[in-house]
Amino acid sequence: MFDSSSLIVGLEIGTSKVCAVVGEMNAENVLNIIGVGQAPARGVRKSEIVDPQAAEECVRNAIVEAEQMADAEIRSVYLGVTGSHIRGFSNRGVHPVVSADREISEEDVQDVIKNAKAVNLPAENNILHAVRQHFTVDGQAGITNPVGMLGARLEVDVHVVHGNVNRMQNAVRAVKGLQLEVDDVVFNGLAAALALLTNEQKELGALVIDLGGGTTNYAVYANGIIKHTGVLAVGGDHVTNDLAIGLKLPLGRAEQLKLEHGAAVVEECVKGQTVPLPSETGLPAKSVNLEHLRRIMSLRLEEIFQLIGQDLEAAGMLNYLRSGIFLCGGGSRIPQVDRLAERIFQLPVAPGKTNSISGLKSALDQPEFATGIGLVKFGSLRQRRRAGGGLFRSALGSIFKLGA
Amino acid sequence: MTTSPETAVRPCRRQIVIKIIGVGGAGATVVQQLQARGLANAAFAVMNTEPVELSGEYFPVDARHLRSADATAESAMAEQLPRLQAWCVDADVVFIVAGLGGKAGTTLSPLVARYAKESGALTLAFVAQPFDCEGSRRQQQARAGLNHLKAVADGVVCLPNQKILKLIDENTSLLETFKISGALLADGVRGGWQLLSYRGLIEIHFDEFRDLLRDGHTESLYATAEAAGPNRSREIVDKLLAHPLLDGGRALADAGGALVSIVGGAGLTMAEINRVMEQINRQCENAQVLMSAAIDETFGDRLAVTVIATLGEPGNRLEANGAPSGETDLQAALLNPSDRMRPASRFVPPPPALSPEKMEELAARRGGRSRKGGVRMRQEQLPLEVISKGRFDKSEPTIYKGEDLDQPTYIRRGMVLN
Numbered sequence: 001m002f003d004s005s006s007l008i009v010g011l012e013i014g015t016s017k018v019c020a021v022v023g024e025m026n027a028e029n030v031l032n033i034i035g036v037g038q039a040p041a042r043g044v045r046k047s048e049i050v051d052p053q054a055a056e057e058c059v060r061n062a063i064v065e066a067e068q069m070a071d072a073e074i075r076s077v078y079l080g081v082t083g084s085h086i087r088g089f090s091n092r093g094v095h096p097v098v099s100a101d102r103e104i105s106e107e108d109v110q111d112v113i114k115n116a117k118a119v120n121l122p123a124e125n126n127i128l129h130a131v132r133q134h135f136t137v138d139g140q141a142g143i144t145n146p147v148g149m150l151g152a153r154l155e156v157d158v159h160v161v162h163g164n165v166n167r168m169q170n171a172v173r174a175v176k177g178l179q180l181e182v183d184d185v186v187f188n189g190l191a192a193a194l195a196l197l198t199n200e201q202k203e204l205g206a207l208v209i210d211l212g213g214g215t216t217n218y219a220v221y222a223n224g225i226i227k228h229t230g231v232l233a234v235g236g237d238h239v240t241n242d243l244a245i246g247l248k249l250p251l252g253r254a255e256q257l258k259l260e261h262g263a264a265v266v267e268e269c270v271k272g273q274t275v276p277l278p279s280e281t282g283l284p285a286k287s288v289n290l291e292h293l294r295r296i297m298s299l300r301l302e303e304i305f306q307l308i309g310q311d312l313e314a315a316g317m318l319n320y321l322r323s324g325i326f327l328c329g330g331g332s333r334i335p336q337v338d339r340l341a342e343r344i345f346q347l348p349v350a351p352g353k354t355n356s357i358s359g360l361k362s363a364l365d366q367p368e369f370a371t372g373i374g375l376v377k378f379g380s381l382r383q384r385r386r387a388g389g390g391l392f393r394s395a396l397g398s399i400f401k402l403g404a
Numbered sequence: 405m406t407t408s409p410e411t412a413v414r415p416c417r418r419q420i421v422i423k424i425i426g427v428g429g430a431g432a433t434v435v436q437q438l439q440a441r442g443l444a445n446a447a448f449a450v451m452n453t454e455p456v457e458l459s460g461e462y463f464p465v466d467a468r469h470l471r472s473a474d475a476t477a478e479s480a481m482a483e484q485l486p487r488l489q490a491w492c493v494d495a496d497v498v499f500i501v502a503g504l505g506g507k508a509g510t511t512l513s514p515l516v517a518r519y520a521k522e523s524g525a526l527t528l529a530f531v532a533q534p535f536d537c538e539g540s541r542r543q544q545q546a547r548a549g550l551n552h553l554k555a556v557a558d559g560v561v562c563l564p565n566q567k568i569l570k571l572i573d574e575n576t577s578l579l580e581t582f583k584i585s586g587a588l589l590a591d592g593v594r595g596g597w598q599l600l601s602y603r604g605l606i607e608i609h610f611d612e613f614r615d616l617l618r619d620g621h622t623e624s625l626y627a628t629a630e631a632a633g634p635n636r637s638r639e640i641v642d643k644l645l646a647h648p649l650l651d652g653g654r655a656l657a658d659a660g661g662a663l664v665s666i667v668g669g670a671g672l673t674m675a676e677i678n679r680v681m682e683q684i685n686r687q688c689e690n691a692q693v694l695m696s697a698a699i700d701e702t703f704g705d706r707l708a709v710t711v712i713a714t715l716g717e718p719g720n721r722l723e724a725n726g727a728p729s730g731e732t733d734l735q736a737a738l739l740n741p742s743d744r745m746r747p748a749s750r751f752v753p754p755p756p757a758l759s760p761e762k763m764e765e766l767a768a769r770r771g772g773r774s775r776k777g778g779v780r781m782r783q784e785q786l787p788l789e790v791i792s793k794g795r796f797d798k799s800e801p802t803i804y805k806g807e808d809l810d811q812p813t814y815i816r817r818g819m820v821l822n
Contacts (some may be wrong), residue, residue, distance in 0.1 A: 045799050084802060233802040234809050241794040242812035246821060251795060292821050299813040307804060 002277050008383065010375025011059065011077040012188060013171055015214030015237060016330060018058045020066040021363065021372035023380065031361025031380045035070025036369060037195060046214040046233045047188075048083045049170045055333030056174045056263070056282050063178065076181035078379040080371055081171050082188040082215050086128070086163040086349075091119050095154045104137065108154055116158040126165045128187055133157040133225045140225075159226050159316055161187045161359045181381060189217030189229050191374030194381075196352035197221055199218065204323035208352060209308065209341070210371060211331020213237050222320035230311055236331050239300050248297045249289050251275070257293060264301050264337040266294040301337060305344040324348035328370035354367045420496040420610050422597055423525070425449040425461075427513040430503025430532060430586065432456045437590045438501075441803065443597050448490060451484070451516065453508060461491055465508060488516065493525040496610065497600060499593050500557070505534035505542035517557040526614050527557040530592050532585055533564045558614075561624040561712060562597070563589050565647065570648035588649070591628045596711030599665045599696050606677070608663070608696040616661045616694060616714070625655045626712040636707045637653060637676040641683040644711060652706035656687040659713035664695040669703040680709060688713065 008031070012020045019084025039061035047313035067074050093116025097108050105201050117130045135143040137151035146154060172182050193208040205222035214234045220228040239262075244254035262273050270290045279285035312318050324347050327338060341349040354364045354373050363369050426435030432450045436458055439448050448460035453467040463484040492498060498520035502509035513529060521527045531553065534542045553560050565585050572581055584629070591644055599608055627647035631640040650656060664684055666677055677697050685693055793801075796810035803809070807816060814821070 045796075046802070050799070084800070232804075232809075238793070238810065238812075241796060241810075243812065245794050245812050246814055289821075295819065295821075296814045297814065299817060299819065303809075303813045307809075 007070075007074065008071055008376050009077040010061055010080065010191070010372045011063070011073050011175065012080040012191075012375060013044060013047075013055060013059060013174065014041055014212055014371075015235065017041050017213075017368065018044075018055075018062040019061045019369060019372045020059075020074070020077070021369060021376050022070040023070075023357075023373075023376035024174075025380060025383065028177075029384065031357050031359075031377060033357060033363050033373060033376065035066045035068075035072070036360065036363040036372070037064065037066030037069060038368075039065065041213075044214065046084060046235075046237075046262055047212060047236050048167055048214075048315045049174055052170065052174055052177075057175050059174055060178055063180070063244070074180065076183045077173060077175060077184050078375045078382075079175055080188040080191050080375050081128070081163070081168050081185055082212075082217050083163065083167055083233055084231060084233035085125075085167050086160060086161060086187060086231045088161045088187075088189075089119075090133070090157055090159050090227070091116050092155060092157050093117070097154055100151060102150045104149050104151055104154055106144035106147055107253065109135075109147060109156075112154045112156045113158060113384075116156050117160065119162075121162050124164055124166065125174050126164045126168070127160055127162045128168070128185060129159070129161040129190065131159045131190075131226050133159060133227075134223075159229065161190070161229055163187075168302055178253075182344045184382065186375055186378050187229065188212075188371045188374075189219040189231065190226065191378055192217060192328050192352075192371045193219040193221060193226070193263065193374065193376045195354045195357070195370045195374030196328060198355065199224070201323045201326075205320040206323045207312070207317075207321050207325045207345075209305075209325060209327050209329075211235060211304070211327060211329040211334075211337070212371075213330060216304055216308070216329075216331070219223075220312065220315075220317045220320065222317070227320065228312065228315050228317050228391050230308070232307055234300075234307075239297055242296050242300050243293060249277075249288075249291060257288065258297065261290060261293060262297050263294055263335040264296050264298055264340040266291060270294055297334070298340065301331075301334070301340055302344060303342070305341050308343055318345070318347075321345075323345055324350060326350055326352035327366040328352040330368050347359065351372060412523075415651050419445065420600055421494055422446045422497045422499065422600060423449065423492065423495040424499040424501065424593060424597075425451060425491075425516060425520075425748065426505055427451045427502040427516055428509030429453075429499060430506070430589075431509055432458075433511070434501045434586050434589045435460075437586060438593055439591065441594065443594065443601075445601060447495075451488075451508075451512060456628055461487070463488060465512065485519070488517070488519055488690040489523055490523055492520045495523070495525040497522070497648065498525040498527050499596060500553075500590060501527040501531075501593055502529065503532045503534075503547035504549045505538060506545075510545050513554035514549065517553055521556060521558065527559075528596060529553050529557045529560045530589055530596070531562055532589050533562055533566070535569075536563045541624060550623075559624055559714065561592055561626055563592060563626075567648045575611075588628075591710070592626045592712070595626060595628055595665055595712065598667060598698070598710060599663055599712075606695060606697045607696050608665075612694055613663070616663070616692060624711065624712050624714040625649055625651075628708065628710045630706055631706045632705045637679045640707055640709050643682055644684075644709060645687065650711070651821075655713050655715070656684070656691070656711070657689065658715055659688050659691040661714040662688050662691045662693045663710075663712040663714075664693060665710045666695065666697040666707070667700050667703060667709075668697075668707040669705060670699055670701060671705070672697070672699055676707065684711065721734065 008023045012019050017038050018041045019038040021033060023031050023033045026032050039058045039157065040057050043049060045055030049055045057209065063074055093112050094113055095108060095112035097104055099105065113132060117127060134141065134157060135146045136155040137143055137146050137149055168185060172185065175182055187209060192210040196208050197206055202221040203224045207218060207220050210217040211238050215235050216232040218230050219226060240251060240255045240258055243258055244251045273290040274287040275290050277286045277288060280315050323343055325341060325350065331337065338349040338351065351367060352370055354370060357373060357377060424438060426432045426437060429452060432452045435450055436447050436456060439458060448458060449463065450456055450458055451463040451465055453465050455462055500513050500516055502513040504510050517527045517529055533546050547762050550560065568585055572584060577699060600610065600613060627644055627649045629643035629647065656662065666680060681695055793810045801808050801810055
């Protein structure tokens with residue numbers, strides 16, 4: 001049995017599955033994934049809990065499985081949240097340096113960040129993350145750590161991710177109901193980016209798109225810092241739903257067809273082809289036009305990418321993505337989805353690989369686990385920080401240089 | 405204004421004649437208020453069962469006629485008809501002010517509207533609808549009255565009293581509440597008057613105003629806001645958009661036409677007008693927006709904006725009229741202000757000019773448009789087609805730029821499966 005204090009657990013309550021990833025810090029302080037547990041989710045729609053009891057049971061199943069695999073007892077988790085209520089934007093804070101010698105102190109840094117966090121949010125919203133970007137001292141931009149520098153005017157850009165408190169609390173309550181502690185609440189899009197991107201890719205600029213069941217989360221890193229985050233409450237469930245409506249099938253059948261015959265682009269060779277459906281009792285055997293199936297899927301996925309593209313273009317981010325786009329989540333398993341994304345973004349697209357972490361090969365290879373692994377990585381960064389003389393933390397808001 | 409040098413230079417912009425008539429008790433009170441506020445160059449009149457203090461025409465109506473069961477409204481005002489027609493005859497615009505739900509206002513105002521319109525004036529009714537608590541009978545009467553009015557008047561501007569409840573607090577007395585209601589109604593009339601009679605930086609031409617309303621038989625909502633101080637242009641738009649009478653700005657989104665009147669002191673700047681209009685334009689995407697801006701020295705630091713939002717299609721007079729001959733007629737009349745006597749039926753479109761198919765089409769368009777569906781209908785979607793959302797039927801919809809993303813993309817993009 002491991003000492004559970006060195007365990008870091010990431011828990012993602014997704015629309016299609018609940019997944020728990022267990023990691024531990026080994027002697028060299030390197031993160032190692034030692035267990036995963038997953039359970040099909042019930043009571044979750046568009047990544048938000050609609051039936052707390054059903055969801056709680058799924059969480060329990062996933063946790064138990066992870067505990068067995070890691071041979072450890074899970075006491076606390078880093079919980080991933082997402083949903084259409086989550087928004088991200090960048091804000092700038094300004095603080096005059098008042099000390100006599102004009103040297104910037106740690107307090108000045110904290111003050112300027114406090115100023116940057118003082119944003120106008122709807123009353124029911126709370127800051128989930130306020131990620132520190134670069135500092136500017138007297139107009140000189142791009143400073144990572146201004147402590148000890150001289151200057152009169154200190155500015156900082158922060159990326160603020162905020163969401164509706166009650167809707168985030170629903171997930172927290174489901175976990176607390178199982179007598180588990182929540183170490184922190186983390187935005188899923190951020191976690192996925194943490195898992196997939198290497199420092200070099202963050203420096204060059206990259207977009208991570210997590211094509212989940214109920215929502216699509218995305219995050220942009222550029223110059224080593226997080227630049228943009230977003231949630232689109234459209235995901236794999238919508239693809240299945242479109243197929244069910246378009247091909248007049250029950251949802252279960254549509255899901256099965258999507259997995260077996262789905263693809264993101266319509267090729268010439270599928271025209272006129274049909275897929276036989278095994279007959280159900282009492283119903284005549286049926287077949288489905290493959291071209292229609294592909295066309296319906298392709299249009300939906302295309303729309304998802306286009307909406308993300310529009311959002312990034314409005315934020316002026318498209319020119320920063322020099323190392324390209326990385327896909328994860330169950331949607332990234334759709335054949336040729338990378339080709340479709342390449343066509344729409346005109347950028348290199350690759351399935352994301354969680355290379356920067358060691359551990360179970362079976363877990364690391366699965367795109368569905370990227371968010372869970374990212375949550376563990378978030379936890380490890382947090383713990384390393386705390387071990388190195390942790391600075392400050394607030395209840396929900398956390399200030400971290402996640403690019404490090 | 406008739407003495408202003410500009411009128412001499414441009415004789416075609418002659419002073420338009422505005423007449424305001426209050427019908428029934430509520431109408432009379434409001435007209436009294438309006439007179440107290442002093443609307444220059446507007447003539448006042450009152451039609452009521454009992455006389456009121458007013459310097460203007462008074463058309464007495466016999467209360468017994470209204471009370472007796474078999475009496476029609478026409479018999480009640482038969483004696484007054486010639487006087488009313490004479491009063492209306494030289495008016496360009498007649499504002500009718502009434503409270504609906506009661507007896508006099510509800511039954512008489514449609515008649516007044518009809519005569520006013522027959523005499524050739526643009527007829528606008530400003531009516532207050534009763535509170536919900538006044539009972540279903542009054543509500544019904546009010547609704548019937550409103551429908552009559554809509555059928556005969558060029559435009560009806562409504563003040564649903566129920567919405568006033570959001571403007572007042574718990575402790576407001578009953579008397580107070582009706583006073584506020586009256587004041588709001590007066591604000592509306594004043595706003596309309598302002599639109600037409602202020603000589604401003606930017607003016608609404610009477611023709612445009614008329615074309616927006618003419619034969620639209622529309623129902624309108626309005627709101628007025630005032631602000632002062634350095635941020636007034638921003639504050640005022642916020643106030644307008646939060647105004648309960650505009651359903652918190654939603655009415656603007658559904659509006660087919662909007663009239664905006666901006667009045668400020670000598671310090672009114674173009675930038676301010678621009679800021680106000682930019683925001684309002686953004687709110688009413690589908691509307692045809694007419695604006696006027698004017699300077700009133702008495703305003704000082706204040707800025708007042710009145711928005712009248714007409715729900716549904718703006719009137720398309722040319723289409724309904726068949727020929728634009730009426731237009732030139734009117735221009736001739738305007739060019740020659742001395743020629744006040746105009747043929748009485750000039751403003752009433754000749755019905756035979758419409759083919760039966762056209763009529764049906766117009767009627768369908770008018771009737772089939774619901775208030776709420778206004779915006780959605782204008783999306784490029786097939787109307788009235790119910791699109792299933794499958795498993796997302798009951799979940800919170802994902803709306804992005806007016807599109808419901810829960811509906812299958814292939815349906816929204818119009819792909820045909822065959």
